[in-house]
Amino acid sequence: xxxxxxxxxxxxxxxxxxxxxxxxxxxxxxxxxxxxxxxxxxxxxxxxxxxxxxxxxxxxxxxxxxxxxxxxxxxxxxxxxxxxxxxxxxxxxxxxxxxxxxxxxxxxx
DNA sequence: TAGTTGACTCTAG
DNA sequence: GCTAGAGCCAACT
Numbered sequence: 001x002x003x004x005x006x007x008x009x010x011x012x013x014x015x016x017x018x019x020x021x022x023x024x025x026x027x028x029x030x031x032x033x034x035x036x037x038x039x040x041x042x043x044x045x046x047x048x049x050x051x052x053x054x055x056x057x058x059x060x061x062x063x064x065x066x067x068x069x070x071x072x073x074x075x076x077x078x079x080x081x082x083x084x085x086x087x088x089x090x091x092x093x094x095x096x097x098x099x100x101x102x103x104x105x106x107x108x109x
Numbered sequence: 110t111a112g113t114t115g116a117c118t119c120t121a122g
Numbered sequence: 123g124c125t126a127g128a129g130c131c132a133a134c135t
Binding site (some may be wrong): 034036043 | 130
């Protein structure tokens with residue numbers, strides 16, 4: 001299980017997402033150098049179930065939609081978490097997504 | 110071993 | 123403006 005280099009990178013980026021901010025799979029994928037590997041970010045999130053330090057709820061698709069909300073055990077768990085952190089979610093969509101959007105390339109660089 | 114799937118994104122029609 | 127198809131990589135069956 002030491003072959004999670006790509007996953008580890010994803011976790012590292014997601015872990016650095018500040019509270020009240022969200023990012024997208026493609027953004028992380030591109031930041032890692034694989035813009036077309038956005039799916040892999042999703043897979044990384046799928047494996048992040050054993051990583052309580054990885055706020056997967058702060059990672060959404062490029063539309064700001066909670067695509068993976070269903071994978072949190074409850075279809076509203078992701079929304080509840082985001083709203084609890086100050087992110088307004090409406091109908092599985094992040095309100096002012098552009099305002100709460102967090103770009104690793106801008107924050108880390 | 111090989112085939113299919115998947116929490117995405119982009120380009121083309 | 124919306125719908126459809128293609129692409130990437132790893133895990134699961």
